[in-house]
Amino acid sequence: MASGVIVVAEARDGKVRKMTLELLWLGKKMTEDLGGSTSVCLIGKGSEGMAAGLGRFGAEKVYVCDADVVDAYSPDAYAAAVAACVRVADPELVLVGATARGKDMAPRAAVKLGTGLASDCVDVSVIGGKIVCRRPVYSGKCYAVTEAVAVPAMAAVRPNTYPTAEEKGTSCDVIKVDSTITAAKAKVRELVKVGGEKVILTEADVIVSGGRGMKSAENFMKLEPLADVLGAAIGASRAAVDSGFADVSQQVGQTGKVVNPSLYIALGISGAIQHFAGMRTSKVLVAVNKDEEAPIFQKADYGIVGDLFDVLPLMEDEIKKMMEE
């Protein structure tokens, strides 16, 4: 009988991503209510070396598929490998990150497993013995609450929703799983990094974001010192991207990325509904705008009415001082 939780890990450059540790935290919490063990599914050529390390973060078993076919990410091969691991592990719940890769792979894996998927969840819990997921709909204007009826249940969780699992120094069993797929339909020939982001936008705990009010690409670069002091990623409104101030990979919103930081600092952004669709769940919103009627102030926790080119250096200096204290 199906039991426990399996977390689908994501790794880049030989390192497990923060999202995986957030899912492990949630997985441990869910197994307290559901029973069974918390395991991890790790896909990718050469990933076996990383498997044992996951025991330190609470994984009891790690199912590894490191066949040649999963050397580079491809949706069909990864989905098949995840499905193979899930069939062996037989969990009650599969947790995936609602990251670019998770969003691409998870629906395919759900089809292979003949189950449903709750996408972009901001809460996954057990209520009355049922797995219940809460997810924003209609650009975040309301929430849908879904109850899983299929086994295994599958949920894609928004990054930065949960804390990361603590390092506790335990070991885990590593189980090798063979994927039945031998050739991927799509082959990745080259990976091109764009934007040169120091901090991954969708995983960032702090985001400094600029809008049309930044006025030029040159001015947009003035956000960098503040972002560096805060260890933040740099985001942008669509108007800033369309005006050529920022790269499209930095766009936050309905047609850009969905972010979920602890702190979102918006400079020269009016607060259009389509921008909110991508950052509404930010825990604290700080807005700087010269127009006191700007819609962003209706949602901001802290608002500064003023010219951003005056406010930005003052903010940077004050935050630098605070960090040094």
Ligand SMILES: Cc1cc2nc3c(=O)[nH]c(=O)nc-3n(C[C@H](O)[C@H](O)[C@H](O)COP(=O)(O)OP(=O)(O)OC[C@H]3O[C@@H](n4cnc5c(N)ncnc54)[C@H](O)[C@@H]3O)c2cc1C
């Ligand atoms: C289908 C669709 C999808 C969309 N998807 C997205 C999306 O994913 N993301 C997104 O962001 N938008 C999206 N948009 C666009 C959205 O509707 C807005 O046009 C956009 O968000 C506006 O960007 P902005 O706030 O930077 O620009 P504006 O609305 O022009 O606001 C600029 C702000 O800067 C302020 N300002 C100007 N100069 C200064 C200064 N010196 N100091 C301080 N403040 C200053 C102004 O007062 C103003 O409030 C979408 C639109 C559609 C129709």
